[in-house]
Amino acid sequence: MMSGFQDLGFGKIDIDREQRTGHPEIIFGAGKTPEQIAAIFRTLTEAHGCAMVTRASDEAAVEVAKLYPDAKLDETSRLLTYGRRNRQLPGKVLVLSAGTSDIAVAGEAAGTAEWLGCQVERVFDVGVAGIDRLLAYRSQIREASVLIVVAGMEGALASVVGGMVRRPVIAVPTSVGYGAHFQGLTPLLAMLTSCAAGVSVVNIDNGFGAGYQAANILQLVEESGGER
Amino acid sequence: MMSGFQDLGFGKIDIDREQRTGHPEIIFGAGKTPEQIAAIFRTLTEAHGCAMVTRASDEAAVEVAKLYPDAKLDETSRLLTYGRRNRQLPGKVLVLSAGTSDIAVAGEAAGTAEWLGCQVERVFDVGVAGIDRLLAYRSQIREASVLIVVAGMEGALASVVGGMVRRPVIAVPTSVGYGAHFQGLTPLLAMLTSCAAGVSVVNIDNGFGAGYQAANILQLVEESGGER
């Protein structure tokens, strides 16, 4: 093992990451074999006392369970976790989703932020075609510290929410849609060209990235006593 | 001249169109020389007593004015007209636009519908980043017979309006934007994948097409006494 990372042959685990970034490395489960996932999982757990896999398959969950029977797979978000970060970040993350079919991605965002120490609230299925559904949550929206907006179709929810708040909005386009939706390209472009300022965007279906960015922001709040 | 159209060599003017469609042919000004435009303009005026050019250049307006000094060019919408259809269609067309920069296209939509005999109302700069601006017009929106929603950027206005009404919404994406907006491709795709039903879409910057479709719908209302 060289300083800062551990070499498993097929992968070099970035043990040093927690010190640099505040968060341990999290395993992106797609494209890895169950055996690779389990090996990385063990390395991370031994270093940090907890581990998380995103986009975990049932096979990966079975393989990890051989090592850590208490590891849990969330069926909706496909997050596979053992333990969680032992910290409580300040503020609240609000995860809004536009439609029922966006819940998997919204769950990944919410679950990631929680695992990293955030307090999270969820408001699902408030797409703009029924604007009064959304407006019914106006005060909750305004009180959040960070907002994650998850939407497929045309992704308009991000713009409407972006115009309502004084807090950072992280938009997550989803691949939910068909035809001219192009597997999420359309809401991705729409969110990037939002008429509302204060909206930044992550990759299609990247609930993980949004939850992580929210945690980074709240980590800043937590640690910025000295900076103020 | 063959039955139904008149051959000018460079073009065959579809004199028969008014009988088929209820509206005379309208000249698409882009890509034609001022001389071609003036010649077609004369043919149409002689057949119908009025004529209209979209996307008219100043040069085209000068050339037409030699023949019809009373022809008028609207600087914002670039509509060049002589007279107008002598009819008053029932109902009201409401043209909504999201931003100040969308006014040219919104003006083309409104001007086209008016020239074809519609009563038109305009509400401009009600983009969704300030949702209360839009909601302030809710009753006017609900009372319109046909709605034309003109928006650049991410085009979210069409979805919000589409969810508020019981009337057909015609969405017009505009080329106003930059970067990931791709000259209007993004709001075009967004409007096509709108989460609101009852929204149909025309080409980027095609205010003319939206105004024309609105007139077709109100022409149906006008003429559907016998169909009801």
Add this chain to the structure above:
Amino acid sequence: MMSGFQDLGFGKIDIDREQRTGHPEIIFGAGKTPEQIAAIFRTLTEAHGCAMVTRASDEAAVEVAKLYPDAKLDETSRLLTYGRRNRQLPGKVLVLSAGTSDIAVAGEAAGTAEWLGCQVERVFDVGVAGIDRLLAYRSQIREASVLIVVAGMEGALASVVGGMVRRPVIAVPTSVGYGAHFQGLTPLLAMLTSCAAGVSVVNIDNGFGAGYQAANILQLVEESGGER
């Protein structure tokens, strides 16, 4: 339940929609589990006395049938319905399709319009490669109140029909084709750039949206007694 919608946890059913738009919410079946569909179906039926699912899988149909044994699944259009709107809108909707393979989408358009209260006629397989097949229906085409043109391949049918009528044409590109067709992108773009005015467009394979827009137009005719 908050005013106007009912919260099922995974979704907020927009009970208020019928009052706003004249039509109850319709369930988009793709991307929802059979259990979610059945739960929403029940909520809508209890509120409106009828319900419809588009793109319904066999599994969803089975699940709904446990609650509503009389619900019917149309094999071609994949519409799953229980009852229908109790109204008869004026005029006629004509659904034209270009090829045999476009029938599923054409059926979704026709079935949606019928369920919403429209009288619908169907003329299928009249693509422009045999222009005389289309011209044989010229009088029926001219007598329709609203026309829905469903076409894959290059989508030329919309332009030819658009030039023949005084009524709104709603064009539906389909994903039927291969190679440079790009799953419907080509007819979508072609319909948007149609040389015929009076054609507006909905998303690829969105027969539902076209049928709904047709119903909106005829609802306007129905209700515009006072507006004329």
Add this chain to the structure above:
Amino acid sequence: MMSGFQDLGFGKIDIDREQRTGHPEIIFGAGKTPEQIAAIFRTLTEAHGCAMVTRASDEAAVEVAKLYPDAKLDETSRLLTYGRRNRQLPGKVLVLSAGTSDIAVAGEAAGTAEWLGCQVERVFDVGVAGIDRLLAYRSQIREASVLIVVAGMEGALASVVGGMVRRPVIAVPTSVGYGAHFQGLTPLLAMLTSCAAGVSVVNIDNGFGAGYQAANILQLVEESGGER
């Protein structure tokens, strides 16, 4: 000079081409300096007794005129020619165009075919939005040996013509249009996915290529006495 071509330093003129292909090399004028064009023009004229430049600028025409005062520039098609092929191919090429703005490309197609020895007829502005304009030319269309269909917008003309004839149709998409037309991409894709068989396609605005292909086909007719 090596056998078969002549080296001008910036270019190697393919003198041998006439023997291989039946036609001399033709100069593509875009992207070459007037001096380069004039030098190649001279080389070709000396070899073949005639020469042609496509997309010729006024500056190129001036430069060539210093050498060949009788060279002629056609303002519409931008073809610059000196003399022409001394042959008369059998049959007739019919060039159809959809709109007034497509005439430049149609002219390039017609002029190229004529220069190469074809008899050419022109029918312009017969787009499908007024299908009766097109049908008025049905017998002329059926009597042509080769048809070149030039269309911008959605390019539907190629499909309608393709379904009417027993002869090869060469479709030329043009860059005339806006928005979702994408500088000719839309009619290009539409023509490639035409529902009519017997339609092959050349590049956007490539009137030259269509005229050349027509000449190749009629050259086959001319020379196929022995093959029959």
Add this chain to the structure above:
Amino acid sequence: MMSGFQDLGFGKIDIDREQRTGHPEIIFGAGKTPEQIAAIFRTLTEAHGCAMVTRASDEAAVEVAKLYPDAKLDETSRLLTYGRRNRQLPGKVLVLSAGTSDIAVAGEAAGTAEWLGCQVERVFDVGVAGIDRLLAYRSQIREASVLIVVAGMEGALASVVGGMVRRPVIAVPTSVGYGAHFQGLTPLLAMLTSCAAGVSVVNIDNGFGAGYQAANILQLVEESGGER
């Protein structure tokens, strides 16, 4: 049955097509059920004495065989035929393919042309990476009446062949490739922008269209006695 076509409900068979185009309608097998294919097959066979299906599935072949046990399915080209056109067109069609994996499409082109009455020669796997393989066939290439060039990857074969001959070249891009090949988009674009004149292009994998166009050209040769 209306004049010129026969209505099967799901489709209107264009019986009149043979008289207009010289060839009977051919069934595009993809996207139709075996039952639909069999019904159309019967209608065409009764009208013309022969029939052909492209992209035929095994299921379709079985269904057709119930009606016409002598119908044959070619495993490589997926052409399902019963009988063939009873004519012998003049000249020779040469089908060239670049790679082993392009043979299915090349076979569709060759089989279509043969079924329509052409004499066809095949030279496969002569891609330009081994230019001497291609040059070994130079005289055969120069003697063909019409050339069909089938290539995936970058499609360069069409340009090289196009520069060698005095005859029309029809290029067929195939979906054989990966990565930046984009399922055939790359050779499609490459063939459209070929530096060789005299190359026209059909859709990706559209061997049928190329074979049909070749037959149209040779039909012109056959019938142009009077035109010369």
Add this chain to the structure above:
Amino acid sequence: MMSGFQDLGFGKIDIDREQRTGHPEIIFGAGKTPEQIAAIFRTLTEAHGCAMVTRASDEAAVEVAKLYPDAKLDETSRLLTYGRRNRQLPGKVLVLSAGTSDIAVAGEAAGTAEWLGCQVERVFDVGVAGIDRLLAYRSQIREASVLIVVAGMEGALASVVGGMVRRPVIAVPTSVGYGAHFQGLTPLLAMLTSCAAGVSVVNIDNGFGAGYQAANILQLVEESGGER
């Protein structure tokens, strides 16, 4: 004037925005006439005591200077400002840019954040092709509260920086590049698919949006005393 916004005819100024979002409306200068900009500028200055225009032309600056001679135009960033927000947000924003040509966008990001009350540091021309240039700033990078990474070409800087810090990174792709860069599409996509977590992205060349998001984050820090 209706509650919350002021109607100038061509635009509805969102006076209420400062209360909702913490920042006054900022004028997007592109696509507006100098007169429109000056009128909005005046309205905003009267409401808030300061105003800012992005992408200001020289003409707009002249027009605004008639009203506010002290307004200043920054030549590099094209920001036109009068006064600035009277507040000092905690922490530090670090703006990093990859190349000399990215400075205009980087300047817009830095200038926006400063105008909104942030303390800003700039480190320009530290692209990854000379990784030691970047590493020389490692401690400054780690001490920033929020990082804005501005890069054209392939945009790799965002990923490298993203992996070095525990703070939110906002990536801004620029249109600086050529060929396969597609006016910024390539770094946009690259930043969205970054292998580093904690990177969110704004539109191409949208320095304003990044500066605004940074201010939103630091506003959260400022106001989150009660939330901690």
Add this chain to the structure above:
Amino acid sequence: MMSGFQDLGFGKIDIDREQRTGHPEIIFGAGKTPEQIAAIFRTLTEAHGCAMVTRASDEAAVEVAKLYPDAKLDETSRLLTYGRRNRQLPGKVLVLSAGTSDIAVAGEAAGTAEWLGCQVERVFDVGVAGIDRLLAYRSQIREASVLIVVAGMEGALASVVGGMVRRPVIAVPTSVGYGAHFQGLTPLLAMLTSCAAGVSVVNIDNGFGAGYQAANILQLVEESGGER
């Protein structure tokens, strides 16, 4: 058999290739039947004493093993080989990969170069999000003769490595990623627009091409005694 190649009917094996290029033909396994692969394999083995198949399926391996029981399939890289080139090229090829999921492509690159006679070193999972992992290998990187950089996601590794060395870098984008990654298009474009000079690029997932190019470069070193 004609001079230089051997005709198997479905393919013409380029026996002459070794003499022209220094390397025997290698079989691209995708899109060929096991029987075709085995027949080509035998022809090549008989000519050269060894053979290699890329992207070999298990079925192909079984078929080849009937002829050559000693042929070996590498499970990760999908290379199927019998023997190898009997030569040792000078220098070292270093294959770097960014992530665990890129190992298949990296393995194809490394295996190809080795089979062609190169000495190869492998350093995997050194993506730029943990830049210190990469820098730990700086001296090994600087000592390589040719570098192959394999990366999915945003492909930033190529730029960082490109800036560190005085040797040619061959970049291989992989299809590992999701959403805005577009099956490898994003790293492909990013690598093409790299801010580092000395980086050339091969097709997505084309590990074979990179290994082959590395061998070509080292073959030049080997054979350039006389050229220096």
Add this chain to the structure above:
Amino acid sequence: MMSGFQDLGFGKIDIDREQRTGHPEIIFGAGKTPEQIAAIFRTLTEAHGCAMVTRASDEAAVEVAKLYPDAKLDETSRLLTYGRRNRQLPGKVLVLSAGTSDIAVAGEAAGTAEWLGCQVERVFDVGVAGIDRLLAYRSQIREASVLIVVAGMEGALASVVGGMVRRPVIAVPTSVGYGAHFQGLTPLLAMLTSCAAGVSVVNIDNGFGAGYQAANILQLVEESGGER
């Protein structure tokens, strides 16, 4: 000045680059002001005794000439140079271009390689439409150490050359073309999917990158005495 680079405020000049890479930094002239270019030029000349700018404007040349009157601008390639590298690398670089219009890019490639110490030969206008022009240079092609193939249109030249040699081929697509050429996207994709192995690709119009890569390869030959 920090170790390894010199900070000019708007840019950090990578003085260390020559030691790392063997070549001094070269200035990319597009997107920089003449003053910026001159300042960087001076810094590089003082460090290395020579400097080069690519894509230099006339204005930049004038500004540089104030400092270095002997600096030379090549009109075709737009290379602005003062002195050159004082070294002679072994072997020969052969630059081939397909058409007259590709000469500017070919000249940039050739000039860059020469400035970096390579011996360069040029063969221009040998596009594949006249394959015998290319074959006339077969022995010169086979004797080159590195080949740079510059082509617009469909870029087929790279594949043909790639199949003829045992040396690395670097392909440069150019933006010369129109329509479906998409400013060079088509030859870029075609070169990436070449059926010939041993071809790697640089960005559209990136003659500089190709010349630089060639120099890197020959630098390896020069320095690999010890590695062999």
